[in-house]
Amino acid sequence: MKMLTKISDLYSLNKNKKTLERLVLASAADEHSLEAVFEARNKNIIEPILVGDKNKILKIAEEKNLNIYNTEIIDIKDNKAAVIESVKIIKKGKGDILMKGYTSTATLLKAVLNDKYGLKNSPLLSHFALFELPNYHKLVGITDVAMNIAPSLKEKTGIISNAVKYMHKIGYKKPKVAVIAAVELVNENMQATIDAAILSKMEQRNQIPDCIIDGPLAFDNAMSKKSAEHKGIISEVAGDADLLVMPNIEAGNVLYKSLAFSGAKLAAVILGTLVPVVLTSRSDSEETKLNSIILAAVS
Numbered sequence: 001m002k003m004l005t006k007i008s009d010l011y012s013l014n015k016n017k018k019t020l021e022r023l024v025l026a027s028a029a030d031e032h033s034l035e036a037v038f039e040a041r042n043k044n045i046i047e048p049i050l051v052g053d054k055n056k057i058l059k060i061a062e063e064k065n066l067n068i069y070n071t072e073i074i075d076i077k078d079n080k081a082a083v084i085e086s087v088k089i090i091k092k093g094k095g096d097i098l099m100k101g102y103t104s105t106a107t108l109l110k111a112v113l114n115d116k117y118g119l120k121n122s123p124l125l126s127h128f129a130l131f132e133l134p135n136y137h138k139l140v141g142i143t144d145v146a147m148n149i150a151p152s153l154k155e156k157t158g159i160i161s162n163a164v165k166y167m168h169k170i171g172y173k174k175p176k177v178a179v180i181a182a183v184e185l186v187n188e189n190m191q192a193t194i195d196a197a198i199l200s201k202m203e204q205r206n207q208i209p210d211c212i213i214d215g216p217l218a219f220d221n222a223m224s225k226k227s228a229e230h231k232g233i234i235s236e237v238a239g240d241a242d243l244l245v246m247p248n249i250e251a252g253n254v255l256y257k258s259l260a261f262s263g264a265k266l267a268a269v270i271l272g273t274l275v276p277v278v279l280t281s282r283s284d285s286e287e288t289k290l291n292s293i294i295l296a297a298v299s
Helices: 009-013 031-042 054-063 079-091 105-112 153-169 191-204 219-223 225-230 249-261 286-297
Strands: 021-026 046-052 072-075 097-100 126-132 140-143 176-180 212-217 243-245 265-271
Touching: 009 286, 021 031, 021 079, 021 286, 031 046, 031 054, 031 097, 031 286, 046 054, 046 079, 054 072, 072 079, 079 097, 079 105, 097 105, 097 286, 126 153, 140 153, 140 249, 153 176, 153 191, 153 243, 153 265, 176 191, 176 219, 191 212, 212 219, 219 225, 265 286
Parallel strands: 021 046, 021 097, 046 072, 140 243, 176 212, 176 243
Antiparallel strands: 126 140, 126 265
């Protein structure tokens, strides 16, 4: 499989599928989510199942001229109940992607993490984003910018594992993982550098398989060969990273939003669940929501 250089390359990974992915939109009366969902349907990527207030859904469809004919709608007025039913549909094996509609992230995650009918499938959930950057030679993943606040070393291994497994699905056979810190040298006063060095050694000992890990690396030398050479860094990862592992949620969130604000194209999903979860924010564009659906549909 050729290297992915553009977000649009994800579309090619979904071509020629024998069956469409079934996307369950939880609390579906949300115009931006519905527009993205039906755009994905028009591209023959997914088949939607809409769970929410049917009257509101139909009104939005009429206003936005969405072809809702032959679409399954499960009429549930209450948002919380609609979210719970959406998660149960996935749990029963009747859906392949869960997407957040007109509801809060907390409400959706509470249902996803429910002990009886929830979807948790790994030690922790993590956020994974894929970016197309104008000055980088391929798509690059970033994790975790939205779920884990100050991940421990153990949690970072889980975050990497979630992302690496998903990157395999989209054609990265052995992702090059850069563990990001403020500097590229181990500093006993900077825990992020210590964790990065340990994670790098753990990969060498095959404790974290199917990837190549190096760190600590600063953002510039993770993304630029010239910067790495200037610092005298000899590394398979530096300047050619496929995945950036952020030290904490603050650093990750600032980087994510800075890149998005600058116009970078992106797609994002929540991992560690039975199926990918599309959990975009209200500030995300329709294009980002559509791209995220396309990313979630890759299997």
